[in-house]
Amino acid sequence: MSDVYALLRSALEGLATLGLLPQAMFFQFVSNAVIAALLIGPLLGILGTMVVVKRMAFFSQAIGNAALTGVSIGVLLGESNSSPYVSTFAFCVIFGLILRYTQQRTSLSNDVLIGVFLSISLAIGASLLLFVSARTNTHVLENVMFGSILTVSVTDLNILVVVTLVCLALIGFLYNQMLLASLSPSLAQARGLDVRLIEYVFVLVITLVTVACVKIVGAVLVEALLVIPAAASRNISSSLRGFVVYSVIIATVSCLLGIIVPMQSNLPVPSGGAIILTAAFVFMLTALVRNLVPRFRVAS
Amino acid sequence: MVGPSLHFSHVNLQLGAQDILSDVSLTLAGGQVHAIVGPNGGGKTSLVRALLGQMPFRGEISIDGVQKPRIGYAPQSLDLDRTLPFTVLDVLAVMQQRRPAFLGRSPVNRQAQDDMLERVGLAHQAKRLFGYLSGGERQRLLFAQALLPRPDLLIMDEPTSNMDLAGSQLVESMVAELAAQGVTILWVNHDWEQVSRVAQTASVINRRVQAHGPAKDIMRMLMQPEPA
Structure with missing residues (x-):
């Protein structure tokens, strides 16, 4: 993999030499962050459309918070x-699977149950923080919560590549089935799908992606990058294809701008915060476009 | 080929402490239209959901006579957020193909989908958003998807409840065609006259099987005025 990274880095440096990208691309940590952004943008863009359709934004928030506890335990x-x-x-996968298992066996509504689990996870995390802060610099936890491009290592990239490939393969194979299972479990069952298994796979995908993105976007903010690009895309799309394509573009551009702009402008903003603010700005723009341009108003 | 037969044997279904279905036993022959009628809350939809494996029950339900039968299911409605950008063609693609629907329709399904949309009067709505369809048009689409591909067993849960007369008659004629081709059809229906015209057998379900037999006899019995 290191050869591939070297190739990508030299390509970025080449573009920087031509003046098409900032000179900061010559720093390895910056090019690492850009490579990571090019991986997580499309991944979160596609996955976000499913999160929005399945109304599982709150679920991904819970997994993000569980990541903080997982880091503390680690x-x-x-x-x-x-x-x-x-x-x-390990903690996030166990947390997600137990949450899903409980969802299937209770009459409580999803938001209530996720709220309970989210609170439990935060309570464990908060309790452990006391011990963790005695062992390590609290900046480590800050980075986990809000993301930091300074800390993206080759190991992080390797993990991100593996998670991206696994999740894209699962999404490619099960995208329609995952949508159908949530739109109408009875219809999915009639078409021979194992609805429970598909739901567990979806939980696994969300969990893997959330944990893999923590370094860049931050545990608290991953959910926002899953939801905002897809929500922005929904404002201007008139078909499923447009919904996914715009979502991927918005997520990727937000990741790149969120990394590059603060660096170029010497703004002391964490990468996660900058990425989400960029996505939020695009969301506001699309909301405006939807309200002002008749063609898009029809699409909403 | 004649579709599968259905056997419900001592089916009991509870939600919490409440009995939804109690000792339901029915045998429905293959290749016929069976109507399920009964009051609201009588357990008709629960019976369908139990058949589809969506509700836990005690007893036994079996589908016999055809190995790995293709099941078509036309629900009453689809819980899809109206504002989502899903066109009619997107909905069919999500339901019918493995290739992610956002990559476009699979070429092998296109002709059949176009023909079916033409048949149910939705061809001109193919690129319209699902959320923009009327209740009756949505039900036409849900009925259409249940026939793609042609099923051996068609299960319908009040598929015409929001349709206009023309839509309801269209479904009726298509059901009659399918029955003539040997498809087994289980139809939850509140329209007793329609049941009399189309179904061979009917069952009245109100937690229990209250009556079962030839559809015309059962409907005649139901339509008789209560003695004063």
């Missing part, structure tokens, strides 16, 4: 402070 168990992936993945 640090306490002696994992690397900068990349405690084993504990984070």
Whole structure:
């Protein structure tokens, strides 16, 4: 993989030499962040359309918060402070699967149940923070919460590449089925789909993506990058294809601008915050376009 | 080929402490139209959902006579946010193909989908958003998707409740065609006259099987005025 990264880095440096990209591309941590943005933008863009259709924004928020607890557990168990992936993945996957299992066996509405689980996860995380802060610099946790491009390492990129490939393969194979299972479980069942299994796979995909994106976007903000581009895209789309394509473009552009603009402007803003603010700005623009341009008003 | 037969044996279904279905036993022959009638809240939809494996129940439900039967299901409605940008063609693509619907329709399904939309009077609405269709047009689409591909067993849960007369007559004629081709049809229906015209057998369900037999006899019985 390192050859591929080197190739991408030299391409970015070449564009910087030509003046098409900022000179900061010559720093490895910046080019790493841009490569990561090019991976997570399309991934979150596609996945976000499903999150919006399935009304699971709150669920991804819960997973994001669980990531904070997962990081705390990892640090306490002696994992690397900068990349405690084993504990984070393990805790979030267990958390997501238990949440889904409980959803299927209770009459409580989704938002209430997710609220309960989110609170439990935050309570555990908050309790552990006391011990974690004694062991590590609290900036590590700040980075986990709000993202930081300074900390994106080759290991982070490798994990992101693997998660992206796995999730895109699953989405490519199960996109329609995942939508149908949530629109009408009975219809999905009639068409021979294993609705429960499909729902568990979706939970797994959301969890993997959330954890893999924590370094760039931040645990607290991943959910926003899943929802805002898809919501913005919905404002200006008149078909499913447009919905997905615009969502991918908006997510990717937001990631790139959120990384590059603060750096170029010397703004001390965390990458996660800048990415989300960019996406939010695009959302406002699309909302405006929808209200002002008759063609798009019809589409909404 | 004649469609599968259905067997419900001592089916009991509860929601919390409430009995929804109690000791329901029915045998429905293959290749016929069976109507399920009964009052609201009598358990008709629950019976359908149990058949589709969507509700836990005690007892036994079996589909016999055809190995791996293709099941078409026409629900009464679809819980799709009206503001989502799903066109009529997108909805069909989501339901029918493995290739992600946002990549476009699969070429193998196109002709059949176009023909079916023409048949149910939605060809001119193909690129319209699902949320913009009227209640009756949505039901036409839900009925159309249930026939793609042609099923061995067609299950319909009040598919004409929001349709105009023309839509209801269209469904009736298409159901009669399918029945003539040997498709087994289970139809939850409130229109007793329609049941008399189309169904061979009918069952009155109100938590229990209150009556079962030839559709014309059952409907005649239901339509008789209560003795003063």
